[in-house]
Amino acid sequence: MKLEQPERSTRAGLTPKEARELFRAGLSVPTAGYSAGYAQANLIIVPKDLAFDVLLFAQRNPKSCPILGVLEAGQTSNELLVDGDIRTDLPKYTVYENGEKIAEPTDLTEYWRDDLVTFIVGCSFTFEAALIENGISIAHIDHGTNVPMYKSSIRSASAGSLTGPMVVSMRPIPAAQVADAVRITSRYPAVHGAPVHVGNPEEIGITDLGKPDFGDAPLMPDGAIPVFWACGVSPQAAVMESRPTLAIGHAPGHMLITDARDSQYQVP
Structure with a gap:
């Protein structure tokens, strides 16, 4: 069943x-x-x-x-x-x-x-509860979808046999709340901490937000800015x-x- x-x-x-x-x-x-x-x-x-x-x-x-x-x-x-x-x-x-x-x-x-x-x-995902508690909605939770993740043009530092791109997760954040999102997540360095990029995705090699490498395509509310955090799928990108x-x-x-x-x- x-x-x-x-x-x-x-x-x-x-x-x-x-x-x-x-x-x-x-x-x-x-x-x-x-x-x-x-x-x-x-x-x-x-x-x-x-x-x-x-x-x-x-x-x-x-x-x-x-x-x-x-x-x-x-x-x-x-x-x-x-x-x-x-x-x-x-x-x-x-x-x-x-x-x-x-x-x-x-x-x-x-x-x-x-x-x-x-x-x-x-x-x-660990710091999402803190964002929600501070009035910042999380689109993929609201819509019951998977967070969108992308292979960026930021290269991870190589180690031994492993090399690959940094994978980033993206959450659309209302422009007026971006500073709060940065402040809140910066208090969680053990779970990726503050964002690695805010705004134009092409600056980190992402040409189409609607086509993530992992997860589901995002729903971008009016007035929201894409905010990108380092993602723990990066070791899998290095494996690939x-x-x-x-x-x-x-x-x-x-x-x-x-x-x-x-x-x-x-x-x-």
Whole structure:
């Protein structure tokens, strides 16, 4: 039986454990708006022999790849998902072989190997609750769509075998509220922090906002300005360009909901 997505108010009130149980049972939807007050996270999972390159890539690109935690080879849970399982508790994953996407499963069990190392990376969904609390609407939550994400012309710093573009997520923000959005999100450096670009998308190599590389096409309200944040899909863009034999990520917009509170990643 196909699981139905809960109403917006219901999904916001789910505990992380309750949300993960829904995803484990087969619900496959973007996670924006789920478990308000709890941090969401990106994943990049690689064989142990590539793990140092990913760690170095994250260290050199902290804006797009802020690491919240690492699971050792074969490990499937830690304090960020107590009683959870990294192989089953996201709504959807992406599997790459030699840089090509080969599957988008809802369960990684058949792909799992004991040499796989999981990096849990901060996600901008974490600061969306703070934006909403300050009267800034989030279009993709309001319309029940996935956040639009784009490969930009900004290059990530290379590390070992990994190189690729910075991926950015975009939220249309009313012009009068852009300064507030910058101020609010700058207090969350562990989940991408302040925007990397405001305004004309062509300045960062995006020629058509209506054709994102990941996620859904945005709805741009009158008077809104496109605002771009660094995105934790950047390691997957590096995988697509650098073509390692195997890598696994979350499906963009389908995040790990952690047991960590948003407030843990907020600075004064």
